[in-house]
């Protein structure tokens with residue numbers, strides 16, 4: 207029976223969730239809204255402005271026409287999970303069991319928060335490399351984890367193994383690794399992954415990896431999944447999605463590969479958060495994940511050309527650029543422009559120059575650490591580069 211209600215509770219203030227009060231709206235997505243408001247070229251939020259491959263669009267249209275329009279199995283349509291397993295085997299040599307080790311989610315965003323909620327208990331800590339993709343901050347708050355940040359430092363954006371070791375302790379539950387990395391472009395190498403492995407094994411922690419930029423690697427860099435490093439498969443939750451690889455960020459279809467006991471927990475969280483990802487789009491995903499190798503080679507080749515084009519534009523406009531070897535962002539140093547901070551400069555850029563970028567502070571727990579940085583994305587067409595180049599040419603560096 208319900209307990210009796212107090213009859214005359216004085217209502218002074220309707221409190222909101224104290225968790226929700228601890229973080230702001232996404233700055234990345236806010237910059238897109240500002241770009242629309244001011245008619246600026248949007249180099250802020252990472253989504254392509256070119257078409258998705260015809261085959262994936264056709265497969266989605268056919269799935270809708272064939273009436274695959276009701277709920278898929280909550281943890282993902284079988285055909286799609288099979289394709290994810292095959293794809294992981296082809297790219298990384300690991301063969302997850304689609305019946306017990308894969309959960310399909312609404313984008314990697316949901317895969318990440320469902321993963322965190324599935325493993326975190328009060329008092330748990332997560333180790334996060336910084337600068338970090340914005341979402342990981344609120345993910346930690348919502349799941350109840352306390353983040354412990356470890357700096358990646360320019361120009362290489364690698365970490366100091368001693369600092370990483372110092373971040374681990376008895377309360378560490380997991381490490382979050384995004385490779386290829388947003389916003390720095392770092393592609394973590396085997397030695398770094400082994401260093402991470404040693405600590406995860408020593409402290410018996412999980413690792414959650416965000417590998418959404420796996421195919422965007424340049425200059426001979428190779429993406430290695432942390433799960434392939436000896437001792438890590440049984441403790442790694444590998445997050446990925448269709449979004450970036452197939453230029454369908456608006457579809458919201460992602461997944462997480464994890465050991466069976468972890469997957470069982472993730473599936474429960476996922477089911478009650480969202481029930482499932484769009485059924486017809488999962489069918490299209492099953493087709494896309496089986497694209498031939500040359501699709502991925504072309505993708506990387508086209509992206510390296512875009513990176514070089516964007517590096518050229520930014521350098522001529524006076525930015526110091528940190529050349530990324532992966533993902534589709536360029537971190538820059540804006541000291542030359544003489545603005546008080548990254549937010550002031552980003553506001554000026556979007557309103558007066560007509561180009562939207564993301565203030566560096568949105569990737570740091572202490573905004574002072576991002577004060578001299580701005581992030582630009584280069585998943586754009588030549589037309590967009592041209593417009594950005596013309597506008598950025600109006601910028602003046604401080605005398």
Ligand code: GLN
Pocket residue numbers: 234235250251252253315339388
């Ligand atoms: N990953 C993209 C970025 O960093 C944004 C993704 C999103 O907005 N969900 O810009």
